[in-house]
Amino acid sequence: MASIPADKHGTGSVENLPPHETYRHAEHFRNAADEFDAAKMGVWLFLATEVLLFSGLFVFYGVMRMLHPEAFIHGSSLLDWRWGLFNTIVLLLSSFTVADAVRCAQSGDQKGLKRNIVLTFILGTAFLLIKFIFEYAPKYAEGKLPGAFFSYPNWESPYEPLWWGLYWGATGIHASHVVVGMGLFIWLYIRAKKGHFGPKHYTAVEGVGLYWHIVDIVWIFLFPMLYLIH
Amino acid sequence: MASITDTKVGSHGHDHHHDESFLTPKSTMWATIIDWATTVDHKKIGLMYLVTILFMFLLGGLAALAVRLELLEPTRTVQTMLADGSVKTVIEGQLFTVAGAANVADSNNLYNKIFTLHGLIMVFLVIVPSVPASLGNFFIPLMLGAKDVAFPRLNLASWYIYLIGSFFAIASALVGGVDTGWTFYTPYSTMTDEGHWKVVFMILSAFILGFSSILTGLNFIVTVHKLRAPGMGWFDMPLFIWGMYGTSLIQVLATPVIGITLLLLVFERLFHIGIFDPRMGGDPVLFQHFFWFYSHPVVYVMILPGMAIMSELIAVFCRKKVFGYRAVAFSSLAIAAIAFVVWGHHMFTAQGEVASAIFSALTFLVALPSAVKVFNWIATLYKGSISLKTPMWYALGFLFLFSIGGLTGLFLGTLSVDLHLHDTYFVVAHFHYVMMGGTIIAFVGGLHMWWPKMFGKMYNEFWGQIGFWLVFLGFNLTFFPQFIMGVHGMPRRYASYVDEFTIYHQLSTYGSWMLLAGFLVHLFNFIYSLAAGPKAPPNPWGGLSLEWTDADSPPTTHNFSHDPIVTHGPYDFDDVVPPQTKPGEFPLPAPLPAGARAH
Ligand code: HEM
Numbered sequence: 001m002a003s004i005p006a007d008k009h010g011t012g013s014v015e016n017l018p019p020h021e022t023y024r025h026a027e028h029f030r031n032a033a034d035e036f037d038a039a040k041m042g043v044w045l046f047l048a049t050e051v052l053l054f055s056g057l058f059v060f061y062g063v064m065r066m067l068h069p070e071a072f073i074h075g076s077s078l079l080d081w082r083w084g085l086f087n088t089i090v091l092l093l094s095s096f097t098v099a100d101a102v103r104c105a106q107s108g109d110q111k112g113l114k115r116n117i118v119l120t121f122i123l124g125t126a127f128l129l130i131k132f133i134f135e136y137a138p139k140y141a142e143g144k145l146p147g148a149f150f151s152y153p154n155w156e157s158p159y160e161p162l163w164w165g166l167y168w169g170a171t172g173i174h175a176s177h178v179v180v181g182m183g184l185f186i187w188l189y190i191r192a193k194k195g196h197f198g199p200k201h202y203t204a205v206e207g208v209g210l211y212w213h214i215v216d217i218v219w220i221f222l223f224p225m226l227y228l229i230h
Numbered sequence: 231m232a233s234i235t236d237t238k239v240g241s242h243g244h245d246h247h248h249d250e251s252f253l254t255p256k257s258t259m260w261a262t263i264i265d266w267a268t269t270v271d272h273k274k275i276g277l278m279y280l281v282t283i284l285f286m287f288l289l290g291g292l293a294a295l296a297v298r299l300e301l302l303e304p305t306r307t308v309q310t311m312l313a314d315g316s317v318k319t320v321i322e323g324q325l326f327t328v329a330g331a332a333n334v335a336d337s338n339n340l341y342n343k344i345f346t347l348h349g350l351i352m353v354f355l356v357i358v359p360s361v362p363a364s365l366g367n368f369f370i371p372l373m374l375g376a377k378d379v380a381f382p383r384l385n386l387a388s389w390y391i392y393l394i395g396s397f398f399a400i401a402s403a404l405v406g407g408v409d410t411g412w413t414f415y416t417p418y419s420t421m422t423d424e425g426h427w428k429v430v431f432m433i434l435s436a437f438i439l440g441f442s443s444i445l446t447g448l449n450f451i452v453t454v455h456k457l458r459a460p461g462m463g464w465f466d467m468p469l470f471i472w473g474m475y476g477t478s479l480i481q482v483l484a485t486p487v488i489g490i491t492l493l494l495l496v497f498e499r500l501f502h503i504g505i506f507d508p509r510m511g512g513d514p515v516l517f518q519h520f521f522w523f524y525s526h527p528v529v530y531v532m533i534l535p536g537m538a539i540m541s542e543l544i545a546v547f548c549r550k551k552v553f554g555y556r557a558v559a560f561s562s563l564a565i566a567a568i569a570f571v572v573w574g575h576h577m578f579t580a581q582g583e584v585a586s587a588i589f590s591a592l593t594f595l596v597a598l599p600s601a602v603k604v605f606n607w608i609a610t611l612y613k614g615s616i617s618l619k620t621p622m623w624y625a626l627g628f629l630f631l632f633s634i635g636g637l638t639g640l641f642l643g644t645l646s647v648d649l650h651l652h653d654t655y656f657v658v659a660h661f662h663y664v665m666m667g668g669t670i671i672a673f674v675g676g677l678h679m680w681w682p683k684m685f686g687k688m689y690n691e692f693w694g695q696i697g698f699w700l701v702f703l704g705f706n707l708t709f710f711p712q713f714i715m716g717v718h719g720m721p722r723r724y725a726s727y728v729d730e731f732t733i734y735h736q737l738s739t740y741g742s743w744m745l746l747a748g749f750l751v752h753l754f755n756f757i758y759s760l761a762a763g764p765k766a767p768p769n770p771w772g773g774l775s776l777e778w779t780d781a782d783s784p785p786t787t788h789n790f791s792h793d794p795i796v797t798h799g800p801y802d803f804d805d806v807v808p809p810q811t812k813p814g815e816f817p818l819p820a821p822l823p824a825g826a827r828a829h
């Protein structure tokens with residue numbers, strides 16, 4: 001028996017308690033509080049790597065913008081800031097619902113927990129749909145594409161393909177994080193339905209919540225950088 | 231030994247697997263294989279890493295031998311034989327299809343691919359994960375008195391991710407190999423290789439391995455914070471843990487930057503986004519900045535673990551408190567911090583003069599904490615009861631080789647000197663003295679010291695020392711001549727050279743064969759030890775950290791039969807161990823009074 005399961009749920013059958021009440025912490029931790037702190041610290045460290053990854057991207061943006069301001073100004077003027085703003089609001093709302101999900105888990109409100117997870121999932125999907133239908137698709141059709149694929153006729157600076165490369169690269173990497181988030185919310189929902197989360201144990205909800213906030217914050221930086229600064 | 235005084239831990243005290251060695255096989259072979267493939271036991275994961283890393287070391291080593299073979303003579307050897315079409319080498323026939331290899335350019339290309347493969351394997355697949363993922367995984371929890379790392383499943387995942395990353399690297403070599411050098415400099419890496427996939431595979435490999443590295447680092451940081459045994463404060467930790475902690479910090483903080491850089495490089499290749507292409511307004515030097523912003527700190531991911539092992543080797547085999555514990559501990563953090571501001575010293579020929587001067591000055595700072603460590607180890611030797619066993623020989627080897635490597639780093643960090651030495655064999659010799667003379671030497675030393683603990687078998691001391699001398703002398707024979715030819719202007723990364731350099735290259739190639747012999751001796755010594763070595767006691771070297779005093783050899787599945795409580799520091803030899811009665815003896819710490827560890 002080499003395994004030390006990191007995560008043990010009771011079956012729920014003992015004295016008819018839901019799984020989150022009978023949760024036993026993994027045996028290599030001294031107590032559940034230590035386990036929770038460790039998990040949280042792990043998530044924070046992971047988020048630090050995410051922040052650094054995007055910081056690298058921002059530096060690339062800064063350098064390229066310094067080299068070719070005219071390309072970036074014209075490129076940016078071709079984005080519709082209203083969709084950007086709308087999506088910012090969508091994401092901010094989802095940050096609120098996910099925070100509320102954590103609160104529900106802490107207070108044992110199972111219905112609220114599930115509702116908030118579903119709401120966050122829907123908002124995330126909305127973000128992606130808006131992005132794909134109203135932003136990516138028309139740009140694709142008009143040839144506002146990265147580097148070698150660029151075929152938009154009304155360019156003003158020869159370096160605009162570079163701008164589109166960064167636009168697609170940055171928003172694409174961000175969107176892929178949103179997609180990962182969607183997957184995590186499905187996972188959370190399944191576990192919430194099984195009654196895994198309650199006041200004594202809500203580590204996963206908290207962790208995914210933190211991740212989602214970072215995804216949100218990155219967008220808060222991307223939005224002005226790409227859409228607003230002229 | 232510990233079990234005499236201890237009671238079992240309540241809830242799993244009746245588990246009959248509890249006292250079994252973690253190496254005990256299951257009833258059938260399949261069950262054993264599945265058990266290992268799905269294990270979350272940090273010890274098994276550490277061993278699986280060890281085996282895969284050693285395998286990669288073999289692959290990288292074969293590539294190195296091929297490179298050295300080519301350089302045995304100024305132009306002839308593999309290259310011209312290929313050009314003649316007269317001889318089909320093993321390399322050509324099997325691994326690399328250089329169709330026809332009808333001209334010198336083709337065979338030069340082959341040479342470029344082989345040294346690139348060597349560099350990539352040794353850096354990304356061997357040295358970066360080497361000590362942390364194998365010995366670190368195995369011993370961090372044991373030294374902390376913990377049952378496992380904080381996130382056992384993540385730990386297993388990191389091993390599988392490592393395998394996937396390695397798969398891409400090998401796949402890239404099998405479909406033809408890349409010739410960009412391990413540094414992937416643009417625009418070369420973006421404009422050559424029409425078929426795309428080889429370079430993309432290789433970059434993806436480095437990208438994926440980065441995840442594995444991040445997960446390991448993250449896991450260790452949390453483990454050190456949260457799973458120290460009761461009574462173990464930060465300054466009661468063995469220095470090995472401090473070194474690992476510094477390493478993990480760099481892994482977590484630097485790797486994401488190379489992650490985004492490599493991702494953009496892949497975009498550049500696949501979609502030509504132009505970010506590194508001057509024709510489209512991009513900047514190829516920007517790649518170098520980003521690459522070295524990661525890769526300089528990563529040279530400390532490579533050396534800190536070696537330094538971490540050094541502190542243990544020296545303390546255990548000198549039976550003395552490490553001189554200046556806090557200085558050694560904090561120098562790990564200082565190295566981790568300074569490492570982030572010196573990357574420009576790799577680009578003295580590629581960036582502006584002011585930047586170069588600043589980076590040159592900052593580079594000298596890095597040498598300070600490294601020197602603090604070296605001086606502290608030497609001070610520890612002073613009046614220590616030194617036992618010249620294989621691990622101690624390796625510790626002395628490290629002191630000698632790393633000092634040469636570090637000091638020559640200062641030559642290179644001196645702006646005016648580097649303009650002459652840059653891209654010569656001097657640089658090649660420098661980094662081999664630090665990476666191989668430092669990390670690999672310490673790694674092999676650590677393997678010998680902890681071998682009895684990991685497998686419960688002693689290795690043969692005589693053959694261990696034979697192996698050491700072959701490796702040590704072979705190493706110097708291989709790399710010292712490279713300093714000299716570097717100063718005389720032999721550039722790196724060329725398949726042929728002018729006649730004046732012949733003697734140095736030949737010495738170097740003979741040295742590489744000697745190194746091979748040394749490693750083979752170690753390998754057979756280890757295999758023999760597993761098959762027929764004498765049984766190891768729990769504490770063969772009289773060490774004082776928890777893996778020696780409180781765990782069996784090999785440890786049980788749950789590491790300890792009790793929850794360890796720390797009652798003395800890892801290096802308090804003067805206080806808790808009786809003095810030696812004759813030289814070379816390893817007296818054990820007095821057992822604790824009965825019941826002292828009960829709970
Ligand atoms: C004492 C501290 C050190 C100093 C001052 C130093 C300085 C330098 C400098 C200035 C260069 C660039 C030379 C050139 O390309 O012209 C260099 C290259 C290099 N150093 Fe060090 N170094 C130090 C320690 C280390 C350590 C500990 C490692 C690894 C364990 C290391 C690995 C490397 C590698 C791999 C390269 C060559 C990279 C390449 O171009 O392929 N160095 N070092």
Ligand SMILES: [Cu+2]
Pocket residue numbers: 525526529572573575576
């Ligand atoms: Cu460097």
